[in-house]
Amino acid sequence: MDKAAKERQAIGLFFYLLSKMYNRTLAYELHFTPLDRHFHTLWLIYEHKSQISQQALADLLKIDKAAMTRIVRDLEKKGMIVRRENPHDGRSYWLALSRKGEQTAKDALEAIDELHTEVFMGFSPDEEKQFMQMLERVYKNLTLQPESDAFLCFLKSTRESQKS
Known part of the structure; x- marks a missing residue:
């Protein structure tokens, strides 16, 4: 192997x-x-x-x-x-x-x-952001219906509320 x-x-x-x-x-x-x-x-x-x-x-x-x-x-x-x-x-x-x-x-x-x-010690802000994006992609890959997934909807609403 x-x-x-x-x-x-x-x-x-x-x-x-x-x-x-x-x-x-x-x-x-x-x-x-x-x-x-x-x-x-x-x-x-x-x-x-x-x-x-x-x-x-x-x-x-x-x-x-x-x-x-x-x-x-x-x-x-x-x-x-x-x-x-x-x-x-x-x-x-x-x-x-x-x-x-x-x-x-x-x-x-x-x-x-x-x-x-x-x-995240030793990570740049960009590396941290990329890592989090990659983890979310892995999560989506393991989720059968990502559009309706409660956790993904929660993440999206949390991000939107942080922007305002």
């Missing part, structure tokens, strides 16, 4: 290890919070201004209903989130951050920014 084939085969392991190291480092940076995981879940609720349904959150995170239910129960038990009735649809609920959850989300955002700086 040639070197290129071995590198192609290793990409899954590489992404897996990067994910493990990134999340472990983030958890270490946030050891003073009551959370040991689900930082990105809080971040997404924060970004949606506490107006996101459990199903929409599950779609963004690419997890099934049962896993999302376990995460929500864990975050509720830790006092991070509360369920609020959706004013537009009385049959559904929005997930909202509690005061404690909002502070933890802000702490997590600060830690993510610091980790981002560490991750």
Whole structure:
């Protein structure tokens, strides 16, 4: 087997290890919070201004209903989130951050920014931008319907709001 084939085969392991190291480092940076995981879940609720349904959150995170239910129960038990009735649809609920959850989300955002700086140490701004664009292309390649993908729609709306 040639070197290129071995590198192609290793990409899954590489992404897996990067994910493990990134999340472990983030958890270490946030050891003073009551959370040991689900930082990105809080971040997404924060970004949606506490107006996101459990199903929409599950779609963004690419997890099934049962896993999302376990995460929500864990975050509720830790006092991070509360369920609020959706004013537009009385049959559904929005997930909202509690005061404690909002502070933890802000702490997590600060830690993510610091980790981002560490991750991209030695990268020029152009290299960082190119890397992020390449990751998005990889994501799109693995997504069956990129036009309707909840995460891609979220990224697009986030970029548009940052421009204004």
